[in-house]
Amino acid sequence: MKIALAQQNYHIGNFEDNTRKILEGIHQAKQAGADLVVFSELCVCGYPPRDFLEFDDFINKCYAAIEVIKEEADTIGVLIGSPVRNPQREGKDLFNAAWLLYEKQVKGVAHKTCLPNYDVFDEYRYFEPAYNWNVMEFKGKKLAITICEDIWNLGDNPLYRNCPMDILMAQRPDVMLNLSASPFDYTHVEDRKAIVKLNTQKYKLPMIYCNCVGSQTEIIFDGGSLVFDKDSNLVTQLPLFAEAFEVVELKEDGTFNLPVIAKAADLPDEEYNPAELDYNLCIAEVYDAIVMGIQDYFKKMGFSKAILGSSGGIDSAVTLAIACAALGKENVRAVLMPSQYSTGHSVRDAEQLSKTLGNPYDIIPIKNIYDSFLTELKPVFNDLPFSIAEENIQSRSRGNLLMAIANKFGYILLNTSNKSELATGYGTLYGDMAGGLGVLGDCYKMQVYALAKYINRNTEIIPGNIITKPPSAELRPGQKDSDSLPDYAILDRVLYQYIERRQGPKEIKAMGFDAVLVDRVLRLVNMNEYKRNQFCPIIRISPKAFGVGRRVPIVGKYLS
Numbered sequence: 027m028k029i030a031l032a033q034q035n036y037h038i039g040n041f042e043d044n045t046r047k048i049l050e051g052i053h054q055a056k057q058a059g060a061d062l063v064v065f066s067e068l069c070v071c072g073y074p075p076r077d078f079l080e081f082d083d084f085i086n087k088c089y090a091a092i093e094v095i096k097e098e099a100d101t102i103g104v105l106i107g108s109p110v111r112n113p114q115r116e117g118k119d120l121f122n123a124a125w126l127l128y129e130k131q132v133k134g135v136a137h138k139t140c141l142p143n144y145d146v147f148d149e150y151r152y153f154e155p156a157y158n159w160n161v162m163e164f165k166g167k168k169l170a171i172t173i174c175e176d177i178w179n180l181g182d183n184p185l186y187r188n189c190p191m192d193i194l195m196a197q198r199p200d201v202m203l204n205l206s207a208s209p210f211d212y213t214h215v216e217d218r219k220a221i222v223k224l225n226t227q228k229y230k231l232p233m234i235y236c237n238c239v240g241s242q243t244e245i246i247f248d249g250g251s252l253v254f255d256k257d258s259n260l261v262t263q264l265p266l267f268a269e270a271f272e273v274v275e276l277k278e279d280g281t282f283n284l285p286v287i288a289k290a291a292d293l294p295d296e297e298y299n300p301a302e303l304d305y306n307l308c309i310a311e312v313y314d315a316i317v318m319g320i321q322d323y324f325k326k327m328g329f330s331k332a333i334l335g336s337s338g339g340i341d342s343a344v345t346l347a348i349a350c351a352a353l354g355k356e357n358v359r360a361v362l363m364p365s366q367y368s369t370g371h372s373v374r375d376a377e378q379l380s381k382t383l384g385n386p387y388d389i390i391p392i393k394n395i396y397d398s399f400l401t402e403l404k405p406v407f408n409d410l411p412f413s414i415a416e417e418n419i420q421s422r423s424r425g426n427l428l429m430a431i432a433n434k435f436g437y438i439l440l441n442t443s444n445k446s447e448l449a450t451g452y453g454t455l456y457g458d459m460a461g462g463l464g465v466l467g468d469c470y471k472m473q474v475y476a477l478a479k480y481i482n483r484n485t486e487i488i489p490g491n492i493i494t495k496p497p498s499a500e501l502r503p504g505q506k507d508s509d510s511l512p513d514y515a516i517l518d519r520v521l522y523q524y525i526e527r528r529q530g531p532k533e534i535k536a537m538g539f540d541a542v543l544v545d546r547v548l549r550l551v552n553m554n555e556y557k558r559n560q561f562c563p564i565i566r567i568s569p570k571a572f573g574v575g576r577r578v579p580i581v582g583k584y585l586s
Contacts, residue, residue, distance in 0.1 A: 027167055029203075030055035030063040033249045033270045035240030037326050038072030039084070045070070045091045048106060051271065052098045058273045061165055062103035066205055066238035067174045068122065070095075070108035073207035073238065074245070079120060079152045085109055092125060092132075099127035103164050107173065107205045109153075110135055118154035124171050124205050126162050134162040138173040139190045145575040146209060146245055146566070159193045167276075170199035170231070174206040191229055201276055202226075202233040210248035210315050211569045212308040213298045218252065219260065220294040226258040227290070232280045239269055241322035244563040244573055246315045256280030258290035267314045303522035305472040309480050312473070312567045313348065316465060319565035320352035323463050324438065333437040335424055335458070336360035336380065336387065338372030339497060343379055343488045344474050345442040345465045347481045350383045359437065360387040363424045365396055368500050375489045382487055388431075395423045417501035421457030429460060438462040441562055446471040446514055448561065448572055449521050450547065451554030452507070458499075459561060467564030468571040470521065471497070471514040512543055520547045526570045556580045 032051035036044045048065060055063035067073055070091050071084070078084045088108045095106060103126060110123040122138040137156035141149040161168040172190050191202065202225065208218060218235070226233050232255050239249035251264040253274050261282045264270040275283035300307070324330060332349050336342045342360075349358045362376045373389070380387040399419045400407075407415070432439045441461025443453050445468055453459045466474055478488050497507040497514075511517055520539055523529040524547075531548055535541045559580055564573050 027062065027165060027276045028060045028273055029234055029276060030058060030060035030271065030273045031234065031236045031251050031264060032063055032065050033236060033239055033251045033264045035269050036069055036072040036238060038075055038242055039078055041087045041091045044072060045094055048095055049098055052102060052104055054271055056102050060102060060273050062105065064105045064203055064234060064236045065107060066236050067107040067207040069106055069238065079109060085111065096127050096130055100130050103128040105203060112154050118152060120153050122149060122153045122173055124173055136171040138175065140175040159190050161194055161197045161199045167201060168197060168199040170194040170202045172204050174208060195229060199231060202231050204233065204235045206235055206237040207247060208237050210246040212312055212567055213300065213569055215250060215311065216294050217297040218250065220297050222252050222254050223258050223290060223293050226254045226256065230256055232256045232276060239267065241319045244566050246319050246566060248315065253282060255282055259286040260288035260293060261286060266311060267318050303519055305476045309476050313477060313480055315567050316348050316565050317352045320349060320465065324353060329438050331357045331437045332440050333359045333361065333428060333432050334440040334442060335428055336362050336376040338376040338492060340474055340478060340492055341442045341444050341466055343492045344477050345440055346379060347383060347487055348465060349440055350385050355383050355385040358385045360385055361428060361431065362387060362389045363392050363427060365392050365420050367502055371491060372500060375492050378489050390427055392420060392423045396420055418454045418457055420501050421454035425457040425460040440465050443467055444469055444471050444474050446518055446521060448558055449525065450511060450550040451557050452511060455557055455560060461562045464562050464564035468567045470518040472518050517547060520544060524548055524551060526568060552584055
């Protein structure tokens, strides 16, 4: 049997475009002589649809799209993902389902069993777990169909009820087919291989795993669809961060027509959970993920041009370079806004960067604006000493200028804050925290430096002085980040243990970190949740990002 994998980039709620892509995949599969073409989880409506699922009209559009797709499933089997109504009305109104279409009919529907309810996932809010499990017979083969489920390690979660493959194995399937919407993070590319390998080892069956690709606001889907034979060897992997199509031929003995590209013994046996933050871990993939995140956010929102503040610092430099790669240099406008506290080399560095990249830029000094604020506030400030209030006026002046230009010309403002700053509250609300999309908000400071080195891997794009000089907000004379924060190399390691690995203060101190420093850092993280709650969407590249995947109380008291 020839089986095609269609790894595609969908747009949530864009039924016309999603259906067009699916039909193109069907036609391509027909031309390649495939018997069956497999698409990804919820491809009809896009993933994750979230509260759109609560609208009857949204579900009606899913069904209408399936009717159109069904007409093209005449001489070829088509396996697509879409919600299906729960006719029994027991529990939730919907199932997350895989539909097998053939001969212009619905030949079978498989419901998802293991509904993820952690991090960015909240499927149990909308879907009911499967009640029954059956293989689907197609052209003499028994297909075991699952949906983005870690069918190896379910644990004792009662929501899962049963392990779908354990039940399906009693029906003697020939192949496992998995429709997936699995997000990217810098540990997950190898994790998937480990999970699929473990399943093929347990069930002694070949497995075809079709993942979607593309960015949906903050979540990046990286593709990387996989085909494993019955002996747990990797036969093919589709590319990361790109739409792709491939046909494989499943033989009677559970192998494929393609040569093995990685033997089982050379593939990971378990999911990767690094105990320490590796700043260079998968940095090329992180770069590609951020590029895709920017591209899709703009395209799917109907925008084409970006603006950002360029300070001569590492964060804005990396953001600018990546944005130019994503949108084209002509579509990214940088604004340099020096104050009386800005150093001359910072302005020169920022200007040199834009000249190297070839993007348009403006220089708008803020001294007069800043002085005007101070003049008007003088009766209120009453000659009190210079403080964070005066610093924030500079940041908010810059934010106002950027938003004014964005409004005037239809740009989206890219935020340049990094994860270390967001974690500790080292940013100004409505100032340098303004923006429509957080580009580096899931990258720790040291990861930003690693990205800069990656950008400069072939030639110097980011001036060396930007990379080597001590980081500073330049809001007062001689200011450095180290005046307010621990050294980033130490700070990032503490933050990683607390945020990604969910280690408490006792565990982190036991690792050898200074107790006073740990208490201080964790207190900063917790007391600044109110700032992050008002922040823009952040492109997610880590296993635990700020935003929809990390939900903590704003006014909760913990580790105070």
